[in-house]
Amino acid sequence: MNVALDTNAYTDFMRGDDSRVSVVRHARSIRLPLIVLGELRAGFAAGNRESSNAANLQRFLASIPNDRN
Secondary structure, three states: OEEEOOHHHHHHHHOOOHHHHHHHHHOOEEEOOHHHHHHHHHHHHHOOOHHHHHHHHHHHHHHOOOOOO
């Protein structure tokens, strides 16, 4: 299964929502559209945990499956 996460789905996943975690774990490839990355970065900048959230996003991006075939 290939999935594209929106901002809410990414946030739910990071909070440990069981249904989102299941979808992400079973995905063959995961996409985060550019607009989602922008929304996340804007939210991080407006919050008080920007560094932590940005680091978590980087780890997530580095770990997601990416089917390039």
